[in-house]
Amino acid sequence: MSIDPTGDRAVQGKSLRDLPKVSLHDHLDGALRPATIVELADEIGLDVPETNPAALGEWFATQSNSGSLVEYLKTFDLTTAVMQTKEGLTRVAREFVEDLADDGVIYGEVRWAPEQHLARGLTLEETVEAVQRGIEEGEDAADRAGRSIRVGQLITAMRHTDRSLEIAKLAVDFRGRGAVGFDIAGPEAGFPASNHRAAFDFLAEKMFPVTVHAGEADGVASIRSALIDGRALRLGHGVRIAEDLELVNREGDEVQVQFGDLARWVRDREIPLELSPSSNLQTGAIAAWGTEMVDHPFDLLYQLGFSVTVNVDNRTMSATSLTSELSLLVDAFGYDLDDLEAFQFNAAAGAFLPVEEREELVEIIAEGFDA
Structure with missing residues (x-):
């Protein structure tokens, strides 16, 4: 799969790229510029599959289009390898924010796992500080370019390791210093949220918001564990709630659906689904429904009233942008500006921000779509 990373187009006379957007599910180690990977790898003497940035970008897209989350995750060995120094982390975070601003994002949350960036001697605290430095530099650069953006960190633990409580405490320690929430990521099947109950208990006691990867490489039981054991306020992907x-x-365009108890709970309580259309195709998360964008249950979930949001997951691996993802959905389902605005309102409502700031985001979105 090769997608134009800009993906811009006009919908009802308006540029998708210029519309104000909110990004909730975007991995730092999945969002490196290929040119940056080449340069950072050269600095540390690391071999890369391709030394030409364009060719390296194509390599990522090809490797990631495997239909398997496990295979998809292997591409991160390269990106995390060049993110083991303060300088590397800061540069990647700064460029991440700049790229979001160029994509029309006004608020974003970046998720990443500090425990994966200790190979060259950094402490957990030093990694978070380095990323925060880069975020602030990126916000300042965007401001100078006339684009206002704010980005918060989602401190992430890996579900197949045993450091989740330690990482949860790290996240809470950085509350007010860049961290806005907690996540668990990595191989989903066989590693339920219940394995990390101590971490989630701690976070609940500290009133610290949580999102959990669930319903991507595993099904309804994983989503249930994310909500019950993880107290998740959002579902990372969550696409398999459609199961x-x-x-x-079905009569023409009319579809009658029987809700299971879990699906009704998620829908009725407006628990945001952090859907990532291109990534869901690449990893096989929607294999039960098909292999094309039009097969994605995104539209079914939207029409049934779920709080759907649109995300990139990993910009580098999917060679995509938030603008491009919206464009793909327009092509697949014929959405108009009102639909695209609704997705941004859902994301703003689900952001890990105080209610006053979420309301401000809603106002900015409404003004941007009406302008």
Whole structure:
């Protein structure tokens, strides 16, 4: 799969790229510029599959289009390898924010796992500080370019290791210093949220918000564990909540669906689904429904009233942008500006921010879409 990373187009006379957007599910180690990877690898003497940035970008897209989350995750060995120094982390974070601003994002949350960046002697605290430095530099650069953006960190633990409580404490320690929430990521099947109950108990006691990767490489049971054991306020992907829906009858465009208890709970309580259309195709998360964008249950979930949001997951691996993801959805489902605005309102409502700041985001979005 090769997607134009800009993906810009006009919808009802308006540039998708210029519309104000909110990004909730965007991995730092999945969002490196290929040229930056080449340069940082050269500095540390690391071999890369391709030394030409364009060719390296194509390599990522090809490797990631495997239909398997496990294979997809292997591409991160290269990106994390060049993010083991303060300088590397700061540069990657700064460029990440600049790229979001260029994509029309006004608020973003970046998730990344500090425990994966200790190979060259950094402490957990030093990694978070280095990333925060880069975020602030990126925000300042965007401001000078006339684009206002704010980015918060989602401190992430790896679900197949045993450091989640330690990482949860790290996240809380950086509350007010860049960290806005906690996440667990990595191989989902066989590693339920319940394995990390101590960490989630601690976070609940500290009233610290949580999102959990669930419903991507595993099904309804994983989502249930994320909500019950993880107290998740959002679902990372969550696309397989559609497995808890039973098609009862279809007549033309009219679809009758029987809700399972879990699906109804997620829908009725407006728990945001952090859907990532291109990534969901690449990893096989929607294999039960098909292999093309039009097969993605995104539209079914939207039409049924779920709080769907649009995300990139990993910009480098999917060779995409938030603008491009919206464009793909427009092509697949014929969405108009009102639909795209609704997705941004959902994301703003689900952001890990105080209510006053979420309301401000909603106002900015409304003004941007009406301008």
